[in-house]
Amino acid sequence: MKKTAVHLQNLTKKFNEVTALDNITLEIFNRDFFFLLGPSGCGKTTLLKIIGGLEFPSEGSISILDKDVTRLRANKRNTSMVFQEWALFPHMSVYDNIAFGLKKRKFDKKTITRKVDELLELLHMAGYQNRMPFELSGGQQQRVAIARSLAIEPEVLLLDEPLSNLDLALRQQMRVELVRLHKEINKTFVYVTHDQTEALSMANRIAVMNMGVVVQLDSPETIYKKPKNEYVAKFIGEANEIKGTIVKPNLFVADSGLQIKVPEQDIPTDSRVLFVVRPEEVHLLNQEEELPENHFRARVDTVSYFGRQLRFYVQLVDTGNIFFIDIFSTQLKADIHPNQEVLIGWKPSQTFCFQG
Numbered sequence: 001m002k003k004t005a006v007h008l009q010n011l012t013k014k015f016n017e018v019t020a021l022d023n024i025t026l027e028i029f030n031r032d033f034f035f036l037l038g039p040s041g042c043g044k045t046t047l048l049k050i051i052g053g054l055e056f057p058s059e060g061s062i063s064i065l066d067k068d069v070t071r072l073r074a075n076k077r078n079t080s081m082v083f084q085e086w087a088l089f090p091h092m093s094v095y096d097n098i099a100f101g102l103k104k105r106k107f108d109k110k111t112i113t114r115k116v117d118e119l120l121e122l123l124h125m126a127g128y129q130n131r132m133p134f135e136l137s138g139g140q141q142q143r144v145a146i147a148r149s150l151a152i153e154p155e156v157l158l159l160d161e162p163l164s165n166l167d168l169a170l171r172q173q174m175r176v177e178l179v180r181l182h183k184e185i186n187k188t189f190v191y192v193t194h195d196q197t198e199a200l201s202m203a204n205r206i207a208v209m210n211m212g213v214v215v216q217l218d219s220p221e222t223i224y225k226k227p228k229n230e231y232v233a234k235f236i237g238e239a240n241e242i243k244g245t246i247v248k249p250n251l252f253v254a255d256s257g258l259q260i261k262v263p264e265q266d267i268p269t270d271s272r273v274l275f276v277v278r279p280e281e282v283h284l285l286n287q288e289e290e291l292p293e294n295h296f297r298a299r300v301d302t303v304s305y306f307g308r309q310l311r312f313y314v315q316l317v318d319t320g321n322i323f324f325i326d327i328f329s330t331q332l333k334a335d336i337h338p339n340q341e342v343l344i345g346w347k348p349s350q351t352f353c354f355q356g
């Protein structure tokens with residue numbers, strides 16, 4: 001059985017008339033790389049602060065490693081937080097920044113020096129002890145901020161959009177490093193972001209949030225492949241969407257008249273639904289190969305080149321529906337150009353319908 005690191009029960013947080021969190025119950029397991037993912041204002045930072053003891057809930061309870069900490073202050077919890085703005089103490093050296101929490105906890109000088117050295121090693125910054133924050137790049141400052149949070153050896157490390165101030169290349173590098181760090185130190189990480197790519201590539205579990213509630217909690221793969229509702233499907237990844245009606249358990253008819261075979265879901269006949277298929281699940285078909293159940297003639301509208309990937313916009317010949325399709329450039333067998341007629345299709349199992 002997995003051990004629970006953080007347990008939130010019926011947690012609600014109100015700021016006057018604003019309900020920032022609305023009755024959230026969830027478990028974060030020991031050693032999870034857990035993500036809170038959602039758009040701006042959905043309550044991610046508030047939830048993280050409540051776990052860290054920097055805010056208190058209006059209702060509900062929170063326990064960390066089976067201990068009720070609902071009313072405990074931040075410094076009495078086994079947590080440490082890295083903030084959205086990672087502000088180091090500007091007048092202190094890297095060494096003093098990292099040593100700060102340790103000095104407060106009255107560790108002896110030798111232990112402090114050893115720990116600071118170890119942390120800098122772990123974050124690939126050995127030898128930077130005497131630098132001042134202004135002498136560091138953004139990525140290096142970020143690593144020092146993480147080292148500072150790790151110095152007190154928290155059981156749960158809370159990270160609030162820690163990479164948002166970095167450029168894309170550095171952000172991608174730091175993502176890989178954080179995943180490595182998480183493996184090496186074997187602690188629980190709770191990471192807040194509004195960036196779905198970040199969550200999908202780093203998390204082992206993701207809680208997708210919307211307006212103060214958790215809409216879906218699953219592995220990255222399940223969230224992407226089996227979104228629970230329209231909100232999750234649209235927030236995570238891109239999708240072709242068509243409005244229409246379920247006329248038989250496995251048949252969707254679009255308002256344009258387009259008939260699409262779909263997997264049987266628990267949706268009553270004659271319900272209005274939104275049909276969704278991801279752009280990489282729509283394929284350009286070859287007449288000689290066995291065709292999937294859904295296949296349609298289409299005319300190519302535009303072709304956009306993105307290096308390793310191509311995106312086509314096509315319009316169905318019979319019903320006029322427009323689809324976009326993503327293909328790896330290496331998988332394209334022949335040149336495709338605007339106005340050309342092609343055959344497109346997808347398997348019913350790769351699609352979903354959501355009731356409106």
Ligand SMILES: Nc1ncnc2c1ncn2[C@@H]1O[C@H](COP(=O)(O)OP(=O)(O)OP(=O)(O)O)[C@@H](O)[C@H]1O
Pocket residue numbers: 015018019020038039040041042043044045046047194
């Ligand atoms: N101290 C506060 N006083 C009043 N309202 C607040 C306070 N802190 C947060 N809120 C409100 O609570 C809601 C959730 O805010 P929160 O900061 O948790 O969102 P977030 O998901 O972290 O957003 P972002 O991605 O922009 O950082 C918002 O409507 C916000 O305005």
Ligand SMILES: [Mg+2]
Pocket residue numbers: 044045046084
């Ligand atoms: Mg925030």
